[in-house]
Amino acid sequence: MKNSTINLRDLLILVADPNSYLRRVINGMLRGFGANKVMEVDSATGLFQALTSQKVDILLCDMRLPPHGGLKLTRTIRRNADNENRTMPILLMSSDTSESTVKNARDAGANIVVAKPMSPSGLYDRLGWIVFNPRPFVDCATYFGPDRRFKIEGYPGGVGRRKGDKAIEVAAEEGPSLNQNDIDSLFSNARAGQD
């Protein structure tokens, strides 16, 4: 991704974070990347108002967005079949990067987690990853969102439940905070048992 160019012009980017200064910082970074349509909201209420009034192209959302947090919000967006923003990329921003939090974000349907505090290069590369490494969407009874299957850990719950799944070993769990590379590896889209 490092040499690829992304074009954010005319894309509507929604930044949802309760911290007004951080919103300004992210807005500044995005405009530096070439974005010209950046909206800011400070709560889930503002976010849903924005989502119902227009088509948002990508959401950057704080994991602790009040009142219920980014995880619940991501699930709500993904599970609402009538929502035209249902498949938009969702990038969750979090200072809590424990493995369990990152996995919860992935299981809620987030495309990627970015560790706070973030740098311009970190944000640019995560956006580029969404653009140039698109993951298929999975729509089933218990989940709607980007494919969660990953080479390093195997199937959710340890068992391949889809027809055609092959047996695979599952990696051990747990650990302290992850760095951005570890987070990225949890979101890489090599499909276990099939690649």
Place this chain on the structure above:
Amino acid sequence: MAKQGDTEANIFYADTRFERMARRPGGVSREEAIERAQTAVQELKTDFIAWIDEQLGELSTTLDDLAHNPTDKAALERAHQKSAYLRDVGSTMGYTLVTFVASTLCDILDAYIAGAPFDKNVTDCHMDAFLLARTDEYRHMHPQEVPELAKGLLRVVEVSSIVPPGDGKE
């Protein structure tokens, strides 16, 4: 637990407008985009110290409220929020040490939320550390460059984060 192969899943590529449009030619190169973003962040720095001082003032007031009423959950949440704000922006704006101090304070406030007893000496020592960390002389420093301060704060976190048995609120 579900048996292997018993669930039907519809798998498709959404090919979102974001992905399509962002791949268009004419974008800014990575190098230039990052340089421009850094310039934008740099421009915000002019009022960052004023923002830090405003946040520290509000944090100090909230911690004073907590000292008078350690069971005030709303004040505890407010203090945590202010501290998290400082942690999340600090290093992005070049105030690495502010992020470190805020991070340790967040850990302590997490412990208070979980039921550890509030101690004003602990929060006071963090407020003092903030005053040092915000100065031009110290703000760029990493914790390993100020080992006494860093070890001291980490030790404070360790000691003051103990939740008495049976007192956990979660």
